[in-house]
Amino acid sequence: MQSSPTAHAASSSVFKLLFLQLRPHQWTKNLLIFAALLFSFESISVATVVDTIIGFFLFSFVAGCVYILNDYMDREADRNHPTKRNRPMASGALNPQLAIAFGTILLLASLVSSYFLNPLFTVLLVIYFIMNVSYSLSLKHIVIIDIMIIAAGFVLRAIAGGLVIHVPFTPWFLICTMLLSLFLAIGKRRHELSLLEAGMGSHRKVLDNYSFALLDQLNSIVTTATIISYSLFTFTSGRTVHLMWTIPLVIYGIFRYLYLIHIEKKGGSPDRVLFEDKHILITAVLYVVSVVCILAFFE
The missing domain is CATH 1.10.357.140 (UbiA prenyltransferase)
Structure with a gap:
């Protein structure tokens, strides 16, 4: 049937x-x-x-x-x-x-x-x-955590x-990942705070404990630490030092994201920004291609 x-x-x-x-x-x-x-x-x-x-x-x-x-x-x-x-x-x-x-x-x-x-x-x-x-049950309500x-x-x-x-992973790689993730998370909270003040976003309980001054200070610290950590990673990871040529791409990507957060008022969804902003997307593609070429020909 x-x-x-x-x-x-x-x-x-x-x-x-x-x-x-x-x-x-x-x-x-x-x-x-x-x-x-x-x-x-x-x-x-x-x-x-x-x-x-x-x-x-x-x-x-x-x-x-x-x-x-x-x-x-x-x-x-x-x-x-x-x-x-x-x-x-x-x-x-x-x-x-x-x-x-x-x-x-x-x-x-x-x-x-x-x-x-x-x-x-x-x-x-x-x-x-x-x-x-x-996180969903309680940790999302605790500031910084x-x-x-x-x-x-x-x-x-x-x-x-x-x-x-x-395959093993180097401590520097994990540190860079952590710092870059903090950078994106702070940007997300800043975007949510700006929407809340404009009366356009939903109210997260934790946003009561944040301010633009605090988030900007945190972002300054994390941005600096990310660039320094990635630069050290390219020299101390045990791979070719030619990975240093990817440092400008990382710096531009971070600066471009800061521009989107502060000027374009974006940053609420990092995954969407990756595909919606052609500058970020092209930078990501160039970064991957550069790493592959460097490891293939200079290792």
């Missing part, structure tokens, strides 16, 4: 809603997993590329499960929000219990699958999940990239 077109359409709609619930537009953050592969260019192979791609999706699925749990807990409040009310559960289009069941199965399947890549990768995914659930948790999430992504292909 064949299913009716109506039943097939309903099934397709549910699968689409479940996929949207994972917030695939946020997966660009997980591209950091490929950083370890980029800096291990000399040992790249089909196996390492495949493992990194699998690791990317597993990390994205676990992150998606955090979004499912977060939206499940906030669905009543989201219904009164001008934009969040359009989310699958808040809008009533997706059954909350079905979403939770799907998220539970996906989380367990992702953790089991990750074990075959590297058991330490599984441990990292568990830590990431617990940390982000804790909130931006440090966001930065820690990016550091875990960088470590994950090394674990899935079994």
Whole structure:
């Protein structure tokens, strides 16, 4: 007995809603997993590329499960929000219990699958999940801690990239990742604060504890530390010193982002800025191409 077109359409709609619930537009953050592969260019192979791609999706699925749990807990409040009310559960289009069941199965399947890549990768995914659930429940309301948790999430992504292909990562690389992540998180809070003062953004409880002066001071410290740390990384990572030629690209990318934050009033979604601002996008592409060429011909 064949299913009716109506039943097939309903099934397709549910699968689409479940996929949207994972917030695939946020997966660009997980591209950091490929950083370890980029800096291990000399040992790249089909196996390492495949493992990194699998690791990317597993990390994205676990992150998606955090979004499912977060939206499940906030669905009543989201219904009164001008934009969040359009989310699958808040809008009533997706059954909350079905979403939770799907998220539970996906989380367990992702953790089991990750074990075959590297058991330490599984441990990292568990830590990431617990940390982000804790962030959603309470840590996002604690000043300073909130931006440090966001930065820690990016550091875990960088470590994950090394674990899935079994390559070591240098302390300088992790420091650079942490500082750059703090830079983006501070910029995000500044953007939210500017929207709040203009009466255009939603009120985050933690924003009451921030000011433009404080965030600008934090950004000055982190920007300086990021540039210095990356410069030291290019000389002390044990790779070719010709990586120093990428320093101007990093400086320009940071300065361009500061311009977007202070002049264009952007920076609320770093993942969107990457694709919407052609200057940032071209700089990122040039950086990747430069690193590959330098490691390929000057190593």
